[in-house]
Amino acid sequence: MQTTVAATSLAPAFRLMPDASERQEERGSMQVVILSPHRDDAAFSCGLLLARLLQAGHSLCIANVCTISSYAPYLAVGEGDRAQQVTKARREEDVRFADRLVTGANSASSVRRIDLDWQDLPLRWQKDDSASLAPSSLRPREVEALEEALRGLPSADIILCPKALGGHLDHRLVCRAAQRVFQASSMVFYEDLPYACGKLAKSSSELGDLDGFEEVWLGTKNVEPRLKRDLCLSYPSQIDEAAAAAMEHYGQLHGGERFLALPGTLQRLRSALAGVGVVA
Numbered sequence: 001m002q003t004t005v006a007a008t009s010l011a012p013a014f015r016l017m018p019d020a021s022e023r024q025e026e027r028g029s030m031q032v033v034i035l036s037p038h039r040d041d042a043a044f045s046c047g048l049l050l051a052r053l054l055q056a057g058h059s060l061c062i063a064n065v066c067t068i069s070s071y072a073p074y075l076a077v078g079e080g081d082r083a084q085q086v087t088k089a090r091r092e093e094d095v096r097f098a099d100r101l102v103t104g105a106n107s108a109s110s111v112r113r114i115d116l117d118w119q120d121l122p123l124r125w126q127k128d129d130s131a132s133l134a135p136s137s138l139r140p141r142e143v144e145a146l147e148e149a150l151r152g153l154p155s156a157d158i159i160l161c162p163k164a165l166g167g168h169l170d171h172r173l174v175c176r177a178a179q180r181v182f183q184a185s186s187m188v189f190y191e192d193l194p195y196a197c198g199k200l201a202k203s204s205s206e207l208g209d210l211d212g213f214e215e216v217w218l219g220t221k222n223v224e225p226r227l228k229r230d231l232c233l234s235y236p237s238q239i240d241e242a243a244a245a246a247m248e249h250y251g252q253l254h255g256g257e258r259f260l261a262l263p264g265t266l267q268r269l270r271s272a273l274a275g276v277g278v279v280a
């Protein structure tokens with residue numbers, strides 16, 4: 001098991017890694033890239049799936065997009081530069097999440113985190129936090145810049161991408177840019193939590209033509225009852241206990257986490273999880 005601490009940029013050495021398909025042939029394992037608009041989205045939306053992929057011996061690369069932030073409603077921030085303190089605290093939370101995630105992982109698996117070092121919307125647009133959920137238009141130059149950054153990510157067998165439920169501008173930006181960069185056959189869309197289990201759940205305006213895509217709940221048998229909650233609580237600056245419990249409850253109610261992909265892609269995902277108690 002190798003946990004790689006976040007790279008602050010795409011170092012050349014990273015791009016020289018062997019192609020994902022070569023690694024898959026060598027080891028029978030998949031490379032999965034998770035596009036996480038903010039540091040907590042991968043945990044909230046796909047934490048159980050990620051834990052199971054690691055248990056099955058696959059490799060994860062979590063690409064955190066907006067890693068520079070002053071948003072932390074549950075963090076006591078001291079004197080000095082708020083964004084600097086919050087960014088640091090959220091980075092430490094991400095390390096805690098990766099540590100929790102690898103508990104019980106197969107020794108052949110690995111977790112890598114890449115920070116794209118974008119400012120989140122309130123900093124980037126110099127607005128207050130509420131602007132993140134306002135129905136503003138995406139800025140084409142931002143979409144293009146993110147497309148360029150996503151093209152620099154390592155190749156992957158599967159790309160996990162937010163549906164942008166709830167309409168957060170940063171989630172919409174990632175969803176839009178990703179669809180312009182990656183093949184539909186490699187994409188698996190996840191529903192954005194906690195938005196999807198609350199009053200902000202609604203169809204995404206960013207999902208383009210998804211003809212033939214199917215929705216599936218991926219459930220886990222014999223899952224530790226509190227795993228989802230514990231993974232979510234890796235980010236105590238962002239949510240309270242009640243929000244973590246709501247996400248756990250939502251998963252238990254429906255039997256897992258919900259994804260959207262082409263039938264062939266879902267089949268590859270099911271095969272990749274064979275043997276670790278995942279049911280779909």
Ligand SMILES: [Zn+2]
Binds near residue numbers: 037171
């Ligand atoms: Zn987010």
